[in-house]
Amino acid sequence: xxxxxxxxxxxxxVTGKKLTVTCSQNMNHEYMSWYxxxxxLGLRQIYYSMNVEVTDKxxxxxxxxxxxxxxxxxxxxLESPSPNQTSLYFCASAWRxxxxxxxxxxxxxxxxxxx
Amino acid sequence: GNSVTQxxxxxxxxxxxxxxxxxxxxATGYPSLFWYVQYPGEGLQLLLKATxxxxxxxxxGFEATYRKETTSFHxxxxxxxxxxxxxxxxxxxxxxxxxxxxxxxxxxxxxP
Numbered sequence: 001x002x003x004x005x006x007x008x009x010x011x012x013x014v015t016g017k018k019l020t021v022t023c024s025q026n027m028n029h030e031y032m033s034w035y036x037x038x039x040x041l042g043l044r045q046i047y048y049s050m051n052v053e054v055t056d057k058x059x060x061x062x063x064x065x066x067x068x069x070x071x072x073x074x075x076x077x078l079e080s081p082s083p084n085q086t087s088l089y090f091c092a093s094a095w096r097x098x099x100x101x102x103x104x105x106x107x108x109x110x111x112x113x114x115x
Numbered sequence: 116g117n118s119v120t121q122x123x124x125x126x127x128x129x130x131x132x133x134x135x136x137x138x139x140x141x142a143t144g145y146p147s148l149f150w151y152v153q154y155p156g157e158g159l160q161l162l163l164k165a166t167x168x169x170x171x172x173x174x175x176g177f178e179a180t181y182r183k184e185t186t187s188f189h190x191x192x193x194x195x196x197x198x199x200x201x202x203x204x205x206x207x208x209x210x211x212x213x214x215x216x217x218x219x220x221x222x223x224x225x226x227p
Binding site: 004031035037040041042043044045048050058090092094096103104105106107108109 | 119149151156157158159160161164204213214215217218219220
């Protein structure tokens with residue numbers, strides 16, 4: 001089954017404790033992206049990647065890091081989490097055509113709480 | 116920059132009622148427009164899309180028409196069901212880019 005898999009789905013952590021949210025897709029998509037979803041703000045893009053070893057900032061990259069060492073994986077790293085990073089996070093991927101990324105396939109989401 | 120504005124929610128309807136969720140956008144050029152739906156506890160999934168002016172996207176009884184003159188892409192359904200209860204997101208993508216810009220989302224609840 002074609003899918004985007006995120007882990008963990010739920011996490012409660014404390015301020016300053018480094019964490020990684022993994023994202024893996026099995027569709028051979030070139031494009032991958034991370035979003036955070038907050039009430040009243042919709043989805044905001046954190047980082048995206050057009051292909052292996054190619055990453056770029058989205059609208060809200062502060063406090064996050066990413067890497068794209070393999071095509072299928074795109075982990076989101078919070079080096080020193082803070083309470084304002086409490087959110088619902090979504091990873092998404094897409095086939096990249098001539099005009100950029102096509103329709104996104106989303107993971108099920110990872111709900112992160114930072115105390 | 117690009118932006119998408121959706122009607123404020125939440126929206127509560129009775130089963131078989133008519134649904135309209137308004138979406139307007141600001142963008143340069145000729146973006147592609149999308150409606151994504153998020154069912155409880157799940158990620159977003161594409162509901163429908165339109166890639167040029169006057170295109171109509173449709174799926175599962177939902178429709179939206181790309182109106183360049185009013186910069187709108189309103190979502191409609193003639194008769195909603197309880198199973199349509201979800202959050203609906205309007206989004207746009209620039210013609211040559213990869214970034215999607217989302218609206219705030221509209222929570223729809225359909226009561227039996």
